Amino acid sequence: MSLRSPTAILAVTMLAACEPPAINASSDSLANRLSVGMSPEQVSAIIGPSQFESTSTLVPSNTCLSYIYDEAINAKFVHAVYQDGLLVSASDRHRVACDLG
Secondary structure, X not given: OOOOOHXXXXXXXXXXXXXXXXXXXXXXXXXXXXXXXXXXXXXXXXHOOOOEEEEOOOOOXXXXXXXXXXXXXXXXXXXXXXXXXXXEEEEEEEOOOOOOO
């Protein structure tokens, strides 16, 4: 079977569709304006300063910064995960600060 066959192309497309997006956020937190590859300073310029930081004990180059938003109702957090100082993923609507353990 050739890798260019319609079946192979469909399979690769379906696998890619199963992966969650790197930035999965709403406009409520402004995190939908973030892009993979941003620095913490660039992220803070868009959504404000982070309040909590968690560093992975297994992979010290991985850090998660938590940003509080929507404090009037119930505080929610944006979790922004960085690898080697660059944003690799972000999501919002979390009820607690991130913990990479």
